[in-house]
Amino acid sequence: MNKDMVTPQSEKLPLFPYTRKALSAVKWEWRFLLNTLRSAVSYSVDVVHYIASGQFSFRHFIQQLSFVGIDTLGISLVMTTFAGMVIALQIAKEMVKQGAGDYVGALVSMALIRELAPIMTAFAVIAMAGSAYAAELSTMKITNQVSALEVLHVSPVRYLVMPRVLAGIVALPMMTVITSFAGIIGGMIISHLLAGVSFGQYLDSVWSQTELKDIWAMLLKAGVFGFIVFMMSTTIGINTRGGSKEVGLATTRAVVWSFVLMAILDYVLTFLVYGARS
Numbered sequence: 001m002n003k004d005m006v007t008p009q010s011e012k013l014p015l016f017p018y019t020r021k022a023l024s025a026v027k028w029e030w031r032f033l034l035n036t037l038r039s040a041v042s043y044s045v046d047v048v049h050y051i052a053s054g055q056f057s058f059r060h061f062i063q064q065l066s067f068v069g070i071d072t073l074g075i076s077l078v079m080t081t082f083a084g085m086v087i088a089l090q091i092a093k094e095m096v097k098q099g100a101g102d103y104v105g106a107l108v109s110m111a112l113i114r115e116l117a118p119i120m121t122a123f124a125v126i127a128m129a130g131s132a133y134a135a136e137l138s139t140m141k142i143t144n145q146v147s148a149l150e151v152l153h154v155s156p157v158r159y160l161v162m163p164r165v166l167a168g169i170v171a172l173p174m175m176t177v178i179t180s181f182a183g184i185i186g187g188m189i190i191s192h193l194l195a196g197v198s199f200g201q202y203l204d205s206v207w208s209q210t211e212l213k214d215i216w217a218m219l220l221k222a223g224v225f226g227f228i229v230f231m232m233s234t235t236i237g238i239n240t241r242g243g244s245k246e247v248g249l250a251t252t253r254a255v256v257w258s259f260v261l262m263a264i265l266d267y268v269l270t271f272l273v274y275g276a277r278s
Contacts, residue, residue: 033257040235046157047165056162064167068129069175076124076179083116084108084183085190092195104197105205108187109180113214114274117180119266121172122225126258130233133164134254137237138247146238161234168226176222217273224265229258 050056092104137160140146146156184206191197233254240250 032253036232036235036239036257039239040231043157043161043235044231046155047162050155050158050162051166055158056166057159060159060163061166064163065171068125068167069171072125072128073175073178075128076121076175077182079120079124080112080117080179080183081186083120084112084185084187087111087116088187088190089194092191092197096195096197101195101197102201102205103209104191104195105184105188105202106209108191109184109206109210110214112180112183112187113210113218114270115266117183118172118176118218118221118225119262121176121179121222122229122262123259125168125172125175125226126229126233126255126262129168130229130258131251131255133230133233134237134251135247137234138240138250141238141240142243142247156238160238161231164234165227165230168230169223170226172222172226172229173219176218180218213273217269220273221266221269224269225262228261228265232258232261 087108088104091107092101095101095104095107137146140160146160149156149159188197188199188202191202192199236250236254236257240246
C-alpha cells in the first residue's frame with residue numbers, strides 16, 4: 001500500500017496554518033499601506049504644483065467644500081455637544097463638592113479644544129465624507145472613468161484629488177471651531193443643571209484658562225487631519241483594482257487607515273505642542 005494513502009491528514013497540513021494566514025494578512029496590509037503612502041506623497045507634490053500654478057477649478061472646490069463642511073456638520077455637532085455634556089456630567093458635581101467649581105468650564109474647554117473637538121469632528125468626516133470619496137473614486141476607477149480622463153489629457157489628480165483634499169484642509173478647521181463651541185455650551189448647560197454652576201462662572205473659567213496656543217493647536221490638528229483623511233481616501237480610491245468587491249474593500253481600508261494615521265499624528269502633534277513643556 002502507498003505510504004501517502006495512510007499518512008494522517010493532520011501531518012500534511014503546514015504548522016500553525018492560522019498564524020501563517022494572520023501574518024500573511026498583516027504583511028499584505030503593511031505593504032498596501034506603504035504603497036498607498038508612496039502614492040499619496042507623489043499626489044501631494046502634484047497638488048502643490050497645481051495650486052502654485054493656478055491649475056484648479058474653483059467651482060469644483062466649492063462643491064466639495066459644501067459637501068464636507070455642510071453635509072457632515074450636523075453629525076459632528078451632535079458628537080461634540082454630547083462629548084462636552086458627558087465631561088461635565090462626570091466632573092461637575094465632584095468638583096463643586098471639592099470647592100473647585102470655578103474650574104469646571106476650564107476642564108471641559110481644555111478637553112474639547114485640545115483633543116475631543118478635532119478628533120471627533122475628523123471621525124465624523126471620515127465616516128461620512130472620507131468613505132464616500134473612497135467609494136466614489138474606486139467606482140470611477142473600476143468603471144474606467146479615470147482612464148477616460150487620462151485619454152482626454154485631464155489629470156485625475158488635478159480633477160479628482162486636489163479639490164477634495166483642499167476642501168478637507170479648509171473645512172475641518174472651520175468645523176472644529178463650531179463643534180468645540182457647541183461642546184462647551186453643552187457642558188455649560190449640564191454643569192448648571194446638575195451642579196448649580198452659573199453660566200457666568202463657567203464662561204469666566206473658560207476664558208481665563210484657554211490660551212491662544214490651544215486655539216492654534218486645535219486649528220493645526222484639524223487642518224492636518226483634513227489633509228490626511230482626504231489624501232488617504234482619494235489615493236486608495238483612485239488606485240483601486242478589480243471589481244465591485246474591491247470597492248467595498250477600498251472603502252473599508254480608507255476608513256481604517258485614516259483612523260490609524262490620524263491617531264498617530266494626533267500624538268505627534270500633541271507632543272510637539274505640549275510635550276516639550278517643562
